[in-house]
Amino acid sequence: MNTRDIVLIALFAAITVALGLAPRIPVAFLPVPITLQSLGPMLAGAMIGPVRGALAHVLVVLLVALGLPVLAGGSGGLGMLAGPTAGFIFGWIIAAFVTGLLCRTWTVSGKARPSKWADVGLTFIACVIGGIVVLYACGALWLAFVAGLGLAKAVSGVAVFIPGDLVKAAFAALIAHNVRRAYPIELK
Amino acid sequence: MTGTLYIRGHSPLHRIPAGIKLAALCLFGLALFALDNWIVMGLAAAVSLGLLASTGIDPAQARRQLTGPFIIVAFLMAATALLVDPLLGLAVGLRLMALLVAGYAVTLTTPVSAMLEVIERLFSPLDRIGLVSSAKIALSVSLVFRFIPVLIDQARVIREAQAARGMEKNILALLVPLIVHVLRSADDIAAAIDARGYPPAHGANRGNAHEHT
């Protein structure tokens, strides 16, 4: 891992943190407002690849553990890593990894450019699988464990957030595609 | 934003070394998950609240930090109580509260540099394989803090330029140039870091990030 890798990892950790600072969108009946922060792992995986994207989110978890208010709403601290949303926070690491792995496998950066819609479409699917399916599995598993609910009930509980995250995945795919056109970068 | 959750003070929790607090918190968590008895959870929650009070935190600030997670906990408690068993629901709610509050109390009384030192020590076996080093960790943490305000400023610059063209609602038009800018800087930043003698030769840099907080 060279210096440039460290810089990219830190930059994408900073992006996830900065996304948490954007205003949250409260929705009437939900106990949790919708944040942009879950866009972070998808972007990281899609743009710097599985290993670096995952490490960026290990860094985010580290920042939370250090007691820095990097989670949406200015939260942080050890309590958050043991609380109900801990599955999602740790899940970002795996989400970024899976998204990155799929992007790297499917999209060809370099000379042989697939069509725009193939590139965006595949990236979108990668973001959905990594940033939603895998992430929610992690989040729901932890919730099921911690709340004593069955997995099925935990999943149906968090399912309400999925439509919003599908929109985020679409944005992530479009952003990744456009960024790659301006500045292609290998997916490590 | 560059503040931390840590508050200065002289409470007993402040004086206990970070490593011990972290280990105790882990044991506390393990114990709580091993049981389902609501009375035990209630006691644990009471103990946690007592610890929190001893830190000297301003109650309004504590309320601001804990309200969000507590609402989720209340939700989960209700769900478990209704769908599985009322007493289990109570236990679940009290357990989560105990963990959230105890974790918060430890975070409030442990400065970032102390926590960083503990984590670096925990990672030191990996250090021997050459995977992570305290220099890398300290540098990464500082880089994140160096770049968050830059990202925010850059975002504002881009946003203003777009507002002038009537595009301010467009999130794509904000994030794409922002990220391209960030990626372009990465090469130069890495070069600048290399040019200043990084990585340090054999453990020369046992630095702690954020010594000023």
Add this chain to the structure above:
Amino acid sequence: MSVVRFEQVVVEREGRISLRIPDLVLEERHIAIAGLNGSGKSTLLRLINGLVLPSSGRVTVDGIDVAREPRAVRRRVGFIFQNPDNQIVYPIVSEDIQFGLKNIGVPKAELPLVTAQALKRLGIEHLAERQSHLLSGGEKQLVALAAVLAMAPSTILFDEPTSGLDLRNRNRVRAVLMGLDEQAIVATHDLRLVESFDRMLVLDGGEIVMDDTPVAAIGRYEAHYA
């Protein structure tokens, strides 16, 4: 003062030769490198501290091969980048100065003193506890210079140090440059900055086309390229 030697250096990028320097020795105190964008100024500079490695040939600094021992070279050769935002790495100024010092093994007990001296030298001691991102462009450039000077290099490379600075800050940097004891090799468009330097090289298409005193070279440079 260091002696920088280029021996049959060629830099190739994507199949094309971007820089070719058959034979060059740099040992004067203040050396300017001019040329249009893309002429290879930055590349030449980066060959000296190993940020770019030659495709063939070699670069030595005081006899040390840059490609073989970049760390040893970087102990004596500092680098100031064009964009000061990209070189300040820590959120607080004093921490950033200390970063380089720690890397070269300065003992912890000496850090505050060495840091204070570095800032004092450029008259910016008052910036020590400021947040990096709140500094002006000129202040950032001076902090970056202080960070490099703190490492006591014998030579400092400057890549367009005044581009993007307003007139006042440009004059400030120029005053600092001229007052440096250390050897300075400066790549720049700003001819006023280097007019009293000891030597000026002009690059065009990756080759050195002029090598003279600034007085002589500037006149021809402006006549040729204006």
